[in-house]
Amino acid sequence: MSSNTIKYGRKTIDFRLIRSNRKTLAIDVHPDLSVVVTAPKDAADSAVREKMQKRASWIIKQQRFFENYLPTIPPRRYVSGESHRYLGRQYRLRVHKGNEDVVKMARGQINVYLKNPKYKSRIKPLVTDWFRQRSEIVFREIFDSVVAKANRHGIEANDFEIRRMKNRWGSCTNEGRILLNPDLIIAPKMCIEYVIVHELCHLQEYNHSPRFYRLLKKLMPDWEKRRERLNSCVVE
Ligand SMILES: [Zn+2]
Incomplete structure (x- = not known):
């Protein structure tokens, strides 16, 4: 196995090359954004690089897909x-009879009060609305807290949209609008912060270039840890 690099425009793609008995070349992009190329034993290095150049835009697209x-x-x-997840914690859904x-939310539970507990079809829209309202409040708080720091690094941020x-x-x-998925509310705050900071960095550096990562690192030195946590926060 060896480490290699190709250039694609201003971008650099690092990849690990594995030689195997297979007859054709295979390129795998992993969720950690690493690229592994498996090539036939007798394939010339120049042929491997040529193939990589041809697939470069696809590789970048895959990496971008895995990024967030x-x-x-x-x-x-x-x-x-x-059980439902909220800000990285598990909460039990409980349905009670109520006046409205x-x-x-109280004591580790998401309590749904229904005037008529028989109307179970009301539960989903009520809970979905509640999560949506919470995401608006929480994302706003986090956005406002990180945007000041981003401003100091020359990032001009307007606002975000939940979509x-x-x-x-x-x-x-492309127009510089930041979109946040409402489902992000299931993740711990440190992960929501990471997603917002990541997207804020794109206002200055659109691609995942080395400059992008330098900026991200400046704003959030421990971003890799946060992304790992984000990737692991969706479980049954
Ligand atoms: Zn990105």
Whole structure:
């Protein structure tokens, strides 16, 4: 196995090269953004590099996909006793009879009060709305707290928008708008901070270039630890 590098525009792609008995070359991009190339034993280095150049834009696309990659969140049934994640912690959903239809969090539980507990179909919209409201409040707090630091590094940030995205925790549009997935509310605050700071850095450095990572490191020296935690926070 050997370490190699190719240039693609201003970007650098590092990859590990493994020689094997296979007949064709295979490129794998892993969620940690590492690239592993498995090549036939007799393939010339120049042929491997040529192939890598051809696939470079695909590799970058894959890495970008993994960057703030959102794993599939197991579907919830919204029934009493079920566990739900909020800011990295588990909470039990409990349904009670109440004077109004409302959700309140207390003592490690998400309590859903229903005027008529028979109307179980009310639970899902109530809980979903509650999570949405919480995400607006929590994301706002975190955004405001990290944006001051970003400003000091020359990043001009406007605002963010909460938008459901299929496979991303966060995103930065070409127009410089930061999008945050409402499901990010299940993650610990340190991870929400990471996603916001990551996207803020894209306002200055659109690609995942070495300059992007230098900026990210300056703003958040322990970002790798936070990303790891984020990747592991979605479990059944
Ligand atoms: Zn990114």
